[in-house]
Amino acid sequence: MADPEQASEPRHRADWAGSIRFRLAVLYSVLLFGLATVVVGGIYAGLARSLEDQDVSRTEEVVALFRDRDGQDMIGTVEFEVTDPLALFEREVNEQALDQLRTYAFGALGMLFVGSLGVGWFVSGLVLRPVERIRSVASDIQHTDLSRRINLDGPDDELKHLADTFDEMLGRIDDAFESQREFIHEASHELRNPLAVIRTNIDVALADPDADVEELRSVSEVVGRSAERMTTLVDDLLLYARHGERTTREEEFDLAEIVGNLAEEFEAPAEARGLAFAINIPNQTLPVCGDTPAVRRAVANLLANAVRLAPAGTSVTVACARHDAWNTITVADEGPGIAPEDQQRVFQRFWRGDKRQAREQGRSGLGLTIVRQVMEAHGGRVDLSSNVDDGSTFVLWFPRSQS
Numbered sequence: 394m395a396d397p398e399q400a401s402e403p404r405h406r407a408d409w410a411g412s413i414r415f416r417l418a419v420l421y422s423v424l425l426f427g428l429a430t431v432v433v434g435g436i437y438a439g440l441a442r443s444l445e446d447q448d449v450s451r452t453e454e455v456v457a458l459f460r461d462r463d464g465q466d467m468i469g470t471v472e473f474e475v476t477d478p479l480a481l482f483e484r485e486v487n488e489q490a491l492d493q494l495r496t497y498a499f500g501a502l503g504m505l506f507v508g509s510l511g512v513g514w515f516v517s518g519l520v521l522r523p524v525e526r527i528r529s530v531a532s533d534i535q536h537t538d539l540s541r542r543i544n545l546d547g548p549d550d551e552l553k554h555l556a557d558t559f560d561e562m563l564g565r566i567d568d569a570f571e572s573q574r575e576f577i578h579e580a581s582h583e584l585r586n587p588l589a590v591i592r593t594n595i596d597v598a599l600a601d602p603d604a605d606v607e608e609l610r611s612v613s614e615v616v617g618r619s620a621e622r623m624t625t626l627v628d629d630l631l632l633y634a635r636h637g638e639r640t641t642r643e644e645e646f647d648l649a650e651i652v653g654n655l656a657e658e659f660e661a662p663a664e665a666r667g668l669a670f671a672i673n674i675p676n677q678t679l680p681v682c683g684d685t686p687a688v689r690r691a692v693a694n695l696l697a698n699a700v701r702l703a704p705a706g707t708s709v710t711v712a713c714a715r716h717d718a719w720n721t722i723t724v725a726d727e728g729p730g731i732a733p734e735d736q737q738r739v740f741q742r743f744w745r746g747d748k749r750q751a752r753e754q755g756r757s758g759l760g761l762t763i764v765r766q767v768m769e770a771h772g773g774r775v776d777l778s779s780n781v782d783d784g785s786t787f788v789l790w791f792p793r794s795q796s
Contacts, residue, residue, distance in 0.1 A: 413517075413521065414514070414517045414518060414521055415517075417513070417516075417517035417520065417521070418510060418513035418514040418516075418517045419510075419513065420513070421509070421512065421513030421516050421517060422506070422509040422510045422512070422513035423509075425505075425509040425512060425513065426502075426505060426506050426509045429502065429505050429509070430502060433498050433501065433502060434498075437491075437494060437495065437498055440491070440494070441491055523545050523547070523552040523553070523555075523556060524552065526543060526545060526556070527543055527545075527555070527556055527559060530542070530543045531559075534563070539563055539566055539567035539570055540567065541563070542560045542563060542564075543556040543559055543560050544556075544560070545557070584623060585697075586690075586693045586694065586697045587619035587620070587622045587623045587693075588619075588623070589662065589697070590615065590616075590619045590658045590659065590661075590662060591616050591619045591620065593661050593662040593665055594612045594615050594616055594619075594658070594661045594662075595612070595616065596665070597612070597661045597664070597665060598612040611657075612661075614657075615657055615658045615661070618654055618658060619658060622686065622689060622690075622693075642683075642684045642685060642686065642687075643682065643683065643684070644682070644683075644684075644685060645680055645681070645682045645794050646680075646681060646682075646683075646685045646688070647678045647679060647680060647681075648679035648680075648681045648688075648713055648720050648722065648791060649674050649675060649677070649678060649679045649713050650678075651685070651688060651689055651692065652672075652674055652692065652711060652712075652713045652722055653672070653674050655689065655692050655693055655696060655711075656670070656672045656674075656696075656711050658693075659693075659696045659697070659700055659709075662700050663700050663709055666700060666703070666705060667705035667706055668700065668703055668705065668706075668707060668708060668709050669707070669708035669709070670708070670709055670711075671708055671709070671710040671711070672710075672711055672712070673710065673711070673712035673713075673714075674712070674713055675713065675714060675715070677715070679713055679714075679715055679720040679793070680720075680793060680794035681720055681771070681791045681792070681793065681794055682794040683770070683771045683791070684767075684770070684771075687767045687770070687771075688767060688771070688791075690763060690767065691763060691764045691767040691768065691789065692711075692722055692724070692789070694760040694761070694763055694764050695722075695724040695760075695764060695787050695789075696709070696711060696724060697760065698726075698760055698761075699724055699725070699726035699728065699785075700726075702726060702728035702729060703726040703727055703728045703784075704727070704728065707726070707727035707728070707784075708726075708727060709724075709725070709726050709727075710723070710724070710725040710726075711723070711724050711725075715793065718792065718793050719773075719790050719791065719792060719793060720790075720791045720792075720793050721788055721789060721790055721791070722788070722789040722791075723786065723787070723788050723789075724786070724787045725784065725785070725786040725787075726784050726785055726786075727783075727784040728784055728785060729781070729782060730779045730780050730781045730782055730783045730784055730785055731777070731779040731781070731785055732781050733780075736777050736779060739761050739777070740761050740762055740764075740765045740775075741762065764787075764789070768789060768790070768791075771791055771792070772792050773789065773790045773791045773792060774789075774790050775787060775788070775789050775790070776788040776790070
């Protein structure tokens with residue numbers, strides 16, 4: 394069996410040799426070395442050709458007296474080559490210089506090959522630095538924190554376009570995850586109210602051994618409506634998980650009917666805490682067009698806060714009315730109230746005032762945020778009137794349906 398260390402070492406070398414930086418370094422090195430070889434070779438060839446063409450001898454003519462075969466004296470011209478000692482010396486020097494140049498050229502090319510590898514490695518590192526930054530940011534991103542961005546500086550080239558596109562993709566993913574987290578927080582918060590209503594009404598019914606059929610039927614109706622609200626919310630969660638967007642409904646409903654049903658549901662929890670529950674509903678319909686479950690959740694959040702915060706022996710009032718082109722719902726309590734400087738902050742997401750007390754009470758800081766979102770989605774508004782130790786009054790303003 395092969396040694397694991399021996400098996401991993403070739404694999405490691407292969408991974409290293411197969412990296413993009415290594416291949417770019419080899420490519421840059423080959424190109425640089427090839428160009429240098431062509432330049433040095435051309436210079437050497439041209440210099441050698443020019444030096445080899447140099448002539449070290451010359452032809453001279455001399456007038457001489459000589460005799461022919463017949464023994465007669467004649468005058469003629471004799472040509473012969475004469476070697477120039479200085480030119481011969483210069484040629485030998487040139488040959489030695491060419492030999493040294495050839496030696497130095499080969500040495501320089503060898504050093505240039507090694508240097509070209511280093512230059513290729515360095516240049517490839519500069520080229521791939523933006524890619525490495527993208528990889529580093531991508532590896533640091535956690536599924537719980539998508540706020541990291543590449544923010545690549547430098548020229549407006551292809552790599553910067555790639556980094557900017559990656560940042561835009563992260564932004565879209567972050568928005569999608571944030572929307573999911575918000576919806577999960579809101580859904581978990583909204584599920585608590587109907588669960589508390591169901592539990593309280595059942596506890597009240599079980600605690601009364603003399604409860605008659607009508608009382609039990611009333612409790613069953615309250616529990617049924619709360620269960621229906623929970624079913625609607627769970628269906629919204631399923632649709633949101635499938636389609637990635639929240640479900641919205643557009644229908645006409647009677648605001649007075651919603652207030653009456655919710656008041657009946659919260660009457661038992663109010664009595665369980667020793668609160669007087671006052672209901673003021675007019676004998677007329679208050680038509681509103683919008684998302685019925687969302688409006689129910691908004692009003693239920695106000696009633697849940699009022700019942701939870703109002704001290705025993707005080708009263709909680711819920712009322713609805715018509716004011717010209719508006720239909721209103723009012724929820725008032727005699728609880729601790731809200732300081733003037735905090736009356737805008739209470740509608741901020743996850744703002745809970747005293748965080749330690751909020752944790753002890755299990756509050757998420759989403760109830761009033763949901764109320765404001767629902768009212769804005771319906772083209773209305775929510776008004777708050779409150780003083781410290783003097784209770785709070787919330788008024789929801791809905792545009793009246795004209796149909």
